[in-house]
Amino acid sequence: MVSRLLILHQPERTTARGMAYLTRQLKRGYDLPGRPFTAGRLHSSFHHLGDYADLPPRLVGKAIEAAASVAMAPFEVTFDRVATFKGRKGDRPLVLRGGDALVALQAAIGDAMAAVGLKAFVNANFTPHITLLRGDGIVEEQMVRAFDWTVREFILVNSLVGQGKYVELGRWSLAA
Numbered sequence: 254m255v256s257r258l259l260i261l262h263q264p265e266r267t268t269a270r271g272m273a274y275l276t277r278q279l280k281r282g283y284d285l286p287g288r289p290f291t292a293g294r295l296h297s298s299f300h301h302l303g304d305y306a307d308l309p310p311r312l313v314g315k316a317i318e319a320a321a322s323v324a325m326a327p328f329e330v331t332f333d334r335v336a337t338f339k340g341r342k343g344d345r346p347l348v349l350r351g352g353d354a355l356v357a358l359q360a361a362i363g364d365a366m367a368a369v370g371l372k373a374f375v376n377a378n379f380t381p382h383i384t385l386l387r388g389d390g391i392v393e394e395q396m397v398r399a400f401d402w403t404v405r406e407f408i409l410v411n412s413l414v415g416q417g418k419y420v421e422l423g424r425w426s427l428a429a
Contacts, residue, residue, distance in 0.1 A: 255414040258302035258312065258422075260320065260362055262355065264383070265402045269295045272332075272349060272400060276385040279335060279392065285347065287388020294417060297352060297383050299359040299407065300366065302374045308411055312371075316409055317423050319365040323358075327405045327427045330354045332383060336394035344387050349400070352381035358407065358427075 264272065269292040276289040302316055332351035340346055356379060363375040405427055411420040 254416070255304050255306065256308050257304050257412040257414050258308060258316065259296075259298050259410050259412055260300045260302070260316065260407060261296040261298045261410060262358070262404060262407045263296045264400065266292070268400050268402045269293070272383065272385065275335075275349075275397060276347070279347065280386065283390055283392055285386065285388050285390035285392070287347070287386040287390070289386040290384060291417070294419070295383050295385070297355055297381055298376075299355075299362050299379065300374055300376050302371070304414065313409075313422060315369045315371055316366070319369045319371060320362065320407070320409055320423055320425050322365045322368070323361050323407075323425060323427075325358055325361055325427050327403050328354050328357075329401060330404050331399050331401045332381075333396060333399040334394055335385070335392055335397050337391045338382070340387075342389060345389060345391065346382075346384045347386045347388065347390070347392055348382040348384050349397070350380075350382050350394070351399075352383070355379075355381040355404065358404065362407065 273292040334350040409423040
């Protein structure tokens with residue numbers, strides 16, 4: 254089993270359900286192949302800290318240390334466009350775009366990671382998005398109904414690759 258260590262943000266539950274519904278509509282409307290992500294798996298990844306057969310405890314500890322040092326007030330975010338990102342055949346992600354307000358949080362987490370020696374894992378090319386499904390269809394960028402919510406936290410997870418499961422390793426609230 255492969256573990257993927259990620260720092261991410263998940264939308265509020267009701268919002269995620271709306272995103273999952275939109276995904277089903279797009280899948281039908283564009284006859285898209287691929288399996289939609291469930292509402293509970295929808296997220297925006299800030300940093301990917303690698304794939305491992307066994308999670309390195311020291312790395313997890315450093316990630317927790319970095320995350321605990323992030324100080325930022327909650328903020329509003331909006332995702333309002335869909336598009337297909339480039340990818341290899343059969344693995345082109347259909348994504349929800351927007352969320353530009355997430356850039357500041359992603360950068361703050363990256364700065365905290367660099368401060369504890371995890372600079373090699375800092376994602377310098379962050380494009381806020383939420384992957385809705387992976388498949389082989391192509392949807393040109395277009396506006397959709399806006400999904401708005403308040404970002405109040407971020408999470409460190411062990412994503413069990415191929416199993417569609419997240420094991421939460423830590424959760425940090427944003428505070429004013």
